Amino acid sequence: MLNLPELSSRYLNYCQCQKNLNAKTLKAYSIDISQFILFMSNTDGMLGKVNLSEYFASLHQACKPKTVKRKIASIKAFCAWMEYEEIIEQNPFNKLNVKFREPHLLPRTMSLDVIELFLKTAYQELSDSTSSAYMHNTSLRNVAVLELLFSTGIRVSELCSLKPENINLINKTILIYGKGSKERIIQIGNEEVLSALINYKAAYQEQIQDTGYLFINRLGCPLSEQSVRFMIRRLAEKAGIPAHITPHMFRHSFATLLLEEDVDIRYIQQLLGHSSITTTQIYTHVSTRKQKDILALKHPRNRVVLR
Structure with a gap:
């Protein structure tokens, strides 16, 4: 046996x-x-x-x-x-036949208005934190985390495992190690996102050097995924957002909003680090606003004249 x-x-x-x-x-x-x-x-x-x-x-x-x-x-x-x-x-x-039908669950996303409210709340907290160095630095980190989640579509596990050598603020690139040890490089295309990362890194330079990780918690240890989830829940409550927001929703929203801007799905696949296009195609079912625009503006029925 x-x-x-x-x-x-x-x-x-x-x-x-x-x-x-x-x-x-x-x-x-x-x-x-x-x-x-x-x-x-x-x-x-x-x-x-x-x-x-x-x-x-x-x-x-x-x-x-x-x-x-x-x-x-x-x-x-x-x-x-x-x-x-x-x-x-x-x-x-x-x-054995182990195949079975899974329920088709669409990814939960946020609208751009909700993401904007989220970021405004984080930046306002940063603006209000000047009286305390600890709160100011914490707010700098929170802003950098949120900006990175939305601007790159990075997984929270990938974000928490980032090393300082993975980010090049001069070339404006981030090297991400994804699932299955797959690597991908993502450009930081927004100056405000770049500024948030520069300010954060300057404030935490010593702690980053000591731990060897990019994002640090209040104890000087690598930031955990649970800490990111807690921070997002807290900011959602402060912003008055009733929905349960998770870090992965930033990733889903990143993909969906790019799709709505007519970005080719294969580029989105590369940005997300998906090995198969099938995984990325789920976002084509989510983009209802884009579907509405297509049918309202581009449907050939609009060119049919009955009079």
């Missing part, structure tokens, strides 16, 4: 050392495989079609479709590794 806990440890070590997967992916794999091993401990231990089918059925009852898809992918990769290492003769997934 397979010693799944030991094999799991070997597999995760392989993912870390040979595949060079990042810490978040390794953590997700570890959780997913541990849950699978726990399920298998209450079965006959056979890594076959019956047990896998029952496990996947239990996932569908307990988790959202997107989570189920990820957990199945984790187990599938684990089994593929065991087959490659000749630990098992045949991958049990070869006899």
Whole structure:
């Protein structure tokens, strides 16, 4: 019988050392495989079609479709590794149909008016913070974070992992390490965004040098994703924005608003760091304002004269 806990440890070590997967992916794999091993401990231990089918059925009852898809992918990769290492003769997934229909969820976006209100609130907070050096520096950082989220469409995880050497304020470029260790370079095209980054970097120069990260929290440590989420929620409340705003909504809005400005979707794909155009195409379903403009201004019915 397979010693799944030991094999799991070997597999995760392989993912870390040979595949060079990042810490978040390794953590997700570890959780997913541990849950699978726990399920298998209450079965006959056979890594076959019956047990896998029952496990996947239990996932569908307990988790959202997107989570189920990820957990199945984790187990599938684990089994593929065991087959490659000749630990098992045949991958049990070869006899399984694990495809299922996911609900089509459109990304949540913000209008340009809401983003403008957000930025105005952050800049007003910066303007009001001159009496306290700590508050002033914190506000400088918050402005720089918000400007970068919207101007580049960067993921919050990518933003928090930025190093000072990743940003070149002279050439106005940012080097971003995305999912799967993919790199992309994005230009900073707006002078106010550039100014916000210059002012922030000047205020935090020592802390940045000490930590080796671009964005710093109040304790002098790298800024966490949770801190960015909390800051955005707080500013949304202060701005009187009733919707629940997340960092990823800046990314969705970045893509959607560019699409509405007739930017080619393949350029947007590159800016977002999507490996497949299919991922980017979801934004074509969101841009209702653009659809309205097309039908109102460019539909051939407008050239039909009945009198």
